[in-house]
Amino acid sequence: MLFQVEMDVRVPPDFAPEKLERLKVEEKARCHALMTSGKWRHIWRVAGRYANLSIFDVESPAELHELLSTLPLFALMEIRVAALCHHPSSIRDDDR
Amino acid sequence: MLFQVEMDVRVPPDFAPEKLERLKVEEKARCHALMTSGKWRHIWRVAGRYANLSIFDVESPAELHELLSTLPLFALMEIRVAALCHHPSSIRDDDR
Amino acid sequence: MLFQVEMDVRVPPDFAPEKLERLKVEEKARCHALMTSGKWRHIWRVAGRYANLSIFDVESPAELHELLSTLPLFALMEIRVAALCHHPSSIRDDDR
Amino acid sequence: MLFQVEMDVRVPPDFAPEKLERLKVEEKARCHALMTSGKWRHIWRVAGRYANLSIFDVESPAELHELLSTLPLFALMEIRVAALCHHPSSIRDDDR
Amino acid sequence: MLFQVEMDVRVPPDFAPEKLERLKVEEKARCHALMTSGKWRHIWRVAGRYANLSIFDVESPAELHELLSTLPLFALMEIRVAALCHHPSSIRDDDR
Amino acid sequence: MLFQVEMDVRVPPDFAPEKLERLKVEEKARCHALMTSGKWRHIWRVAGRYANLSIFDVESPAELHELLSTLPLFALMEIRVAALCHHPSSIRDDDR
Amino acid sequence: MLFQVEMDVRVPPDFAPEKLERLKVEEKARCHALMTSGKWRHIWRVAGRYANLSIFDVESPAELHELLSTLPLFALMEIRVAALCHHPSSIRDDDR
Amino acid sequence: MLFQVEMDVRVPPDFAPEKLERLKVEEKARCHALMTSGKWRHIWRVAGRYANLSIFDVESPAELHELLSTLPLFALMEIRVAALCHHPSSIRDDDR
Amino acid sequence: MLFQVEMDVRVPPDFAPEKLERLKVEEKARCHALMTSGKWRHIWRVAGRYANLSIFDVESPAELHELLSTLPLFALMEIRVAALCHHPSSIRDDDR
Amino acid sequence: MLFQVEMDVRVPPDFAPEKLERLKVEEKARCHALMTSGKWRHIWRVAGRYANLSIFDVESPAELHELLSTLPLFALMEIRVAALCHHPSSIRDDDR
Numbered sequence: 018m019l020f021q022v023e024m025d026v027r028v029p030p031d032f033a034p035e036k037l038e039r040l041k042v043e044e045k046a047r048c049h050a051l052m053t054s055g056k057w058r059h060i061w062r063v064a065g066r067y068a069n070l071s072i073f074d075v076e077s078p079a080e081l082h083e084l085l086s087t088l089p090l091f092a093l094m095e096i097r098v099a100a101l102c103h104h105p106s107s108i109r110d111d112d113r
Numbered sequence: 114m115l116f117q118v119e120m121d122v123r124v125p126p127d128f129a130p131e132k133l134e135r136l137k138v139e140e141k142a143r144c145h146a147l148m149t150s151g152k153w154r155h156i157w158r159v160a161g162r163y164a165n166l167s168i169f170d171v172e173s174p175a176e177l178h179e180l181l182s183t184l185p186l187f188a189l190m191e192i193r194v195a196a197l198c199h200h201p202s203s204i205r206d207d208d209r
Numbered sequence: 210m211l212f213q214v215e216m217d218v219r220v221p222p223d224f225a226p227e228k229l230e231r232l233k234v235e236e237k238a239r240c241h242a243l244m245t246s247g248k249w250r251h252i253w254r255v256a257g258r259y260a261n262l263s264i265f266d267v268e269s270p271a272e273l274h275e276l277l278s279t280l281p282l283f284a285l286m287e288i289r290v291a292a293l294c295h296h297p298s299s300i301r302d303d304d305r
Numbered sequence: 306m307l308f309q310v311e312m313d314v315r316v317p318p319d320f321a322p323e324k325l326e327r328l329k330v331e332e333k334a335r336c337h338a339l340m341t342s343g344k345w346r347h348i349w350r351v352a353g354r355y356a357n358l359s360i361f362d363v364e365s366p367a368e369l370h371e372l373l374s375t376l377p378l379f380a381l382m383e384i385r386v387a388a389l390c391h392h393p394s395s396i397r398d399d400d401r
Numbered sequence: 402m403l404f405q406v407e408m409d410v411r412v413p414p415d416f417a418p419e420k421l422e423r424l425k426v427e428e429k430a431r432c433h434a435l436m437t438s439g440k441w442r443h444i445w446r447v448a449g450r451y452a453n454l455s456i457f458d459v460e461s462p463a464e465l466h467e468l469l470s471t472l473p474l475f476a477l478m479e480i481r482v483a484a485l486c487h488h489p490s491s492i493r494d495d496d497r
Numbered sequence: 498m499l500f501q502v503e504m505d506v507r508v509p510p511d512f513a514p515e516k517l518e519r520l521k522v523e524e525k526a527r528c529h530a531l532m533t534s535g536k537w538r539h540i541w542r543v544a545g546r547y548a549n550l551s552i553f554d555v556e557s558p559a560e561l562h563e564l565l566s567t568l569p570l571f572a573l574m575e576i577r578v579a580a581l582c583h584h585p586s587s588i589r590d591d592d593r
Numbered sequence: 594m595l596f597q598v599e600m601d602v603r604v605p606p607d608f609a610p611e612k613l614e615r616l617k618v619e620e621k622a623r624c625h626a627l628m629t630s631g632k633w634r635h636i637w638r639v640a641g642r643y644a645n646l647s648i649f650d651v652e653s654p655a656e657l658h659e660l661l662s663t664l665p666l667f668a669l670m671e672i673r674v675a676a677l678c679h680h681p682s683s684i685r686d687d688d689r
Numbered sequence: 690m691l692f693q694v695e696m697d698v699r700v701p702p703d704f705a706p707e708k709l710e711r712l713k714v715e716e717k718a719r720c721h722a723l724m725t726s727g728k729w730r731h732i733w734r735v736a737g738r739y740a741n742l743s744i745f746d747v748e749s750p751a752e753l754h755e756l757l758s759t760l761p762l763f764a765l766m767e768i769r770v771a772a773l774c775h776h777p778s779s780i781r782d783d784d785r
Numbered sequence: 786m787l788f789q790v791e792m793d794v795r796v797p798p799d800f801a802p803e804k805l806e807r808l809k810v811e812e813k814a815r816c817h818a819l820m821t822s823g824k825w826r827h828i829w830r831v832a833g834r835y836a837n838l839s840i841f842d843v844e845s846p847a848e849l850h851e852l853l854s855t856l857p858l859f860a861l862m863e864i865r866v867a868a869l870c871h872h873p874s875s876i877r878d879d880d881r
Numbered sequence: 882m883l884f885q886v887e888m889d890v891r892v893p894p895d896f897a898p899e900k901l902e903r904l905k906v907e908e909k910a911r912c913h914a915l916m917t918s919g920k921w922r923h924i925w926r927v928a929g930r931y932a933n934l935s936i937f938d939v940e941s942p943a944e945l946h947e948l949l950s951t952l953p954l955f956a957l958m959e960i961r962v963a964a965l966c967h968h969p970s971s972i973r974d975d976d977r
Contacts, residue, residue: 018269019157020292021166022353029318030893030956048202061115061168061197061208064942065886065949065962069200070117072157077210078292078352085353092318098353100212100270100292101157104165106144112157114941116964118737125702126221126284160270161214161277161290173882174736174964181737188702194737196884196942196964211349213358222413222476240394253307253360253389253400256462257406257469257482261392262309264349293349296357298336304349306461308484310545317510365402366484366544373545380510386545388404388462388484403541405550414605414668432586445499445552445581445592448654449598449661449674453584454501456541485541488549490528496541498653500676502833509798557594558676558832565833572798578833580596580654580676595829597838606701606764624874637787637840637869637880640750641694641757641770645872646789648829677829680837682816688829690845691925692868693934720970733883733936733965733976741968742885744925749786750868772788772846772868773925776933778912784925790929797894846928853929860894866929 018074019058019101019112020081024094025068032093043089056084072101114170115154115197115208116177120190121164128189139185152180168197210266211250211293211304212273216286217260224285235281248276264293306362307346307389307400308369312382313356320381331377344372360389402458403442403485403496404465408478409452416477427473440468456485498554499538499581499592500561504574505548512573523569536564552581594650595634595677595688596657600670601644608669619665632660648677690746691730691773691784692753696766697740704765715761728756744773786842787826787869787880788849792862793836800861811857824852840869882938883922883965883976884945888958889932896957907953920948936965 028037051057059072075081078100085096103112124133147153155168171177174196181192199208220229243249251264267273270292277288295304316325339345347360363369366388373384391400412421435441443456459465462484469480487496508517531537539552555561558580565576583592604613627633635648651657654676661672679688700709723729731744747753750772757768775784796805819825827840843849846868853864871880892901915921923936939945942964949960967976 018271020270020352021157021159028956030896032318045202049204052202052204059205059208060200060203061117062200062946063117064196064198064884064946065960067950070195070197077294078212079210079294081292082294082350082352086355092316096353098292099166100160100273100290101166102160102269102271102274104156104158106141106148107156108145108148109155112155114943116736116942124284126224128702158274160212160274161288163278173966174884175882175966177964178734178736178966182739188700192737194964196945196962198941198943198946213349213351220476222416237394241396244394244396251397251400252392252395253309254392254466255309256388256390256404256466257480259470262387262389291358292352293358294352296348296350298333298340299348300337300340301347304347306463308462308544320510365486366404367402367486369484370486370542370544374547380508384545386484388465388482390461390463390466405541405543412668414608429586433588436586436588443589443592444584444587445501446584446658447501448580448582448596448658449672451662451667454579454581483550484544485550486544488540488542490525490532491540492529492532493539496539498655500654500832512798557678558596559594559678561676562678562830562832566835572796576833578676578831580657580674582653582655582658597829597831604764606704621874625876628874628876635877635880636872636875637789638751638754638872639770639789640692640754640868640870641768643758646867646869675838676832677838678832680828680830682813682820683828684817684820685827688827690847692846693925693927717970721972724970724972731973731976732968732971733885734968735885736964736966742963742965749870750788751786751870753868754870770868771934772849772866772928773934774845774847774850774928776924776926778909778916779924780913780916781923784923788928800894847926850926850928854931860892864929 018076020073020075020078021099021101022071022073022081022085023063023068023097024071024090025066025096026090026093027095028067028093040089040093047088051084056080114172116169116171116174117195117197118167118169118177118181119159119164119193120167120186121162121192122186122189123191124163124189136185136189143184147180152176210268212265212267212270213291213293214263214265214273214277215255215260215289216263216282217258217288218282218285219287220259220285232281232285239280243276248272306364308361308363308366309387309389310359310361310369310373311351311356311385312359312378313354313384314378314381315383316355316381328377328381335376339372344368402460404457404459404462405483405485406455406457406465406469407447407452407481408455408474409450409480410474410477411479412451412477424473424477431472435468440464498556500553500555500558501579501581502551502553502561502565503543503548503577504551504570505546505576506570506573507575508547508573520569520573527568531564536560594652596649596651596654597675597677598647598649598657598661599639599644599673600647600666601642601672602666602669603671604643604669616665616669623664627660632656690748692745692747692750693771693773694743694745694753694757695735695740695769696743696762697738697768698762698765699767700739700765712761712765719760723756728752786844788841788843788846789867789869790839790841790849790853791831791836791865792839792858793834793864794858794861795863796835796861808857808861815856819852824848882940884937884939884942885963885965886935886937886945886949887927887932887961888935888954889930889960890954890957891959892931892957904953904957911952915948920944 055074058074061070073081144153151170154170157166169177240249247266250266253262265273336345343362346362349358361369439458442458445454457465528537535554538554541550543550553561624633631650634650637646639646649657727746730746733742745753816825823842826842829838841849912921919938922938925934927934937945
């Protein structure tokens with residue numbers, strides 16, 4: 018099943034730069050792994066903001082929470098989630 | 114280029130049912146045509162609301178406006194648009 | 210899987226009273242049926258408002274949307290949905 | 306009587322990790338005790354956020370405040386409360 | 402137990418004046434009766450708005466809902482409810 | 498004249514505990530004095546939040562500001578004020 | 594005492610033009626009378642909106658409510674009120 | 690002096706189509722005249738919404754209000770105004 | 786021309802008290818000077834909040850920005866600005 | 882293509898003054914360069930706030946994000962973006 022996930026990353030100005038860089042590297046690696054596995058189906062950058070729109074393909078809300086809450090940048094994120102389903106007008110079968 | 118478009122359809126309770134049905138049929142046909150052309154890349158139903166999350170793939174904001182403003186249900190919609198771009202963590206080349 | 214669903218019913222003052230009564234009767238019957246089936250797990254009245262807090266137990270967001278969008282009062286409702294999962298502190302195994 | 310309680314935990318990035326861990330352990334123990342006593346009837350994790358939806362079953366608002374304000378994580382929480390009552394459509398007698 | 406109830410009355414401009422007057426007369430009578438019984442402890446007019454701040458003294462949220470939802474003007478009201486309890490700094494014993 | 502005053506106390510997590518305790522003691526003493534004088538007519542705790550609903554009985558907005566702005570916890574408070582007046586439906590003469 | 598009053602006039606598109614004109618004429622006359630009496634101390638048009646910022650000089654919130662709620666356009670207005678008092682930096686003695 | 694003006698046009702679904710068309714024609718003519726005169730310096734369509742971002746170049750807020758409030762579509766618009774001035778980083782002298 | 790300016794001063798709890806006192810003294814002196822010059826026409830304290838409502842009388846938005854952005858407390862302020870103009874109902878010629 | 886970009890700069894009170902000055906100098910230089918290149922078409926100061934309204938002329942959302950996210954002050958900014966297109970009423974051909 019698919020979930021729309023919008024992540025705004027809010028980094029306090031006094032946040033240690035090295036720690037941020039390390040978290041970013043870990044975050045990118047995790048994202049790659051999850052995209053490769055198909056869990057993290059899409060990730061787009063929202064132009065002009067340190068934010069992304071993502072589509073997750075998971076088995077349950079529990080799995081979604083597990084994936085999001087263990088992201089390296091989770092503690093710095095403001096996250097909005099919406100459950101998605103196939104739209105009657107869609108010609109994409111796989112957009113469950 | 115890609116745009117995130119969120120459409121909430123707000124139908125006044127006293128809206129003529131037949132007109133609504135006609136508009137819905139036209140809307141579905143238009144959506145099919147645009148999805149087939151690749152302009153309307155994704156459309157998902159937001160679970161629980163008469164709303165959708167869509168991804169448009171257009172040449173310019175002008176084209177996006179042309180496509181959205183001529184949708185049969187446009188006058189009943191509340192629309193939010195965000196410009197998207199390729200995310201450095203994405204492994205999908207085509208998620209421009 | 211469980212979903213938190215909050216429904217605010219907004220009835221326009223000039224809405225035909227008989228139609229409203231009919232919809233309410235149908236809504237109650239549907240609710241009973243869905244509660245009996247286990248799909249609609251909880252429904253509570255929010256004190257002071259024509260609104261409820263409900264917990265749905267469904268197979269997927271698609272099923273949730275099907276159940277909600279076919280409710281007799283759906284067109285008069287403002288609905289907020291949140292996906293739920295088991296809380297690590299919960300002692301209720303069935304609160305998946 | 307039942308209350309809907311939504312708790313968002315907002316941990317400042319520079320909050321001492323050990324203190325947070327200690328508070329979390331205490332919070333979990335308190336939650337277990339209150340769930341065992343029936344006061345804290347339900348707790349669900351909201352997928353994607355460090356937040357929960359809970360249903361409390363207490364004798365009065367005063368008791369609700371006592372329970373919430375003495376939670377170990379109270380100072381880090383943003384809390385919304387709504388009073389609930391039995392819904393005329395509910396088939397659950399105990400969902401007072 | 403006490404509840405803070407804020408009621409904003411929103412009358413559509415095309416609402417039948419006679420019906421509104423009748424509802425107002427009924428509302429005033431109901432309010433008097435409930436204040437006399439002690440259920441409706443306080444009602445103040447918010448200066449500049451067709452709105453009031455009220456304090457209700459009821460046995461349960463269910464009773465609160467029963468009283469509010471049967472007010473003649475209920476269908477025209479936007480209502481916010483908050484559960485109150487005795488404040489440790491209050492010298493009024495009866496402000497439970 | 499009466500004013501509705503809602504106070505949310507927001508204590509930064511790193512606020513010195515001893516200073517907070519001292520401020521709380523001073524706040525309680527000030528509240529008692531003002532309630533005894535009749536200025537601070539009502540104070541109720543909002544269940545679930547470090548917040549209160551209060552009714553002040555003062556000679557003017559200037560006096561209200563003087564009383565509120567000199568409260569020991571004023572710098573930590575988010576305050577909303579609404580001017581109240583006697584409601585035509587109220588049977589309490591003193592609820593000016 | 595002084596009150597800041599912000600009035601947004603929201604005229605439904607299908608509101609009878611003649612009735613609106615009549616109300617506007619009455620409103621202007623009432624405003625003149627109240628300004629002449631000193632009650633309505635200032636009224637400015639907010640550029641670009643059918644809205645005004647006003648300063649009222651009244652004896653009490655009750656008088657303020659009486660003046661506002663009997664304005665011909667009151668039923669079409671969204672009103673925000675804030676109680677004002679003399680600012681320690683003001684050199685205007687009369688800006689009580 | 691320059692003002693940022695954002696106009697959202699909200700047309701009720703039951704608004705007479707012919708009247709809307711007439712208003713649109715008048716609006717376009719007025720806009721042309723004002724742009725030709727230099728008063729209405731810029732107007733851009735916000736992609737996806739029946740809304741525009743405009744920059745007005747007027748002598749005073751009064752002139753701005755006169756121009757906006759006499760627009761044929763004014764009664765259907767929600768307008769936000771912000772006063773602008775030359776930015777220290779701008780290389781455009783005329784962006785007063 | 787006149788501008789409505791609302792200033793909320795938000796002082797972080799850990800802000801150096803001496804620095805705040807110094808800024809307040811400077812702010813008061815600046816306000817006096819500007820009120821004496823007629824630029825700062827009115828300033829009122831909003832009862833219950835560290836905030837003021839002010840009316841500025843300036844030659845242009847640029848002058849308004851210059852005056853506001855150089856206020857000693859500017860960095861601690863949240864400011865909302867609205868351009869004002871003479872109201873057709875006002876009997877005060879000077880309320881341009 | 883054109884984008885409306887609104888930037889609010891939020892500087893924490895304890896931000897190092899020298900670092901802020903350095904960032905401001907770099908920001909101004911970057912702005913000049915981008916305005917000279919035509920990418921940053923307009924920048925206006927919003928009167929009364931440390932904020933600007935800008936119009937960017939770029940090839941794609943990706944280029945917009947690249948320009949904005951590498952601004953020296955980016956980490957201190959709250960940014961809102963809207964895609965613009967030529968308005969049918971505009972007489973400016975170049976306001977694509």
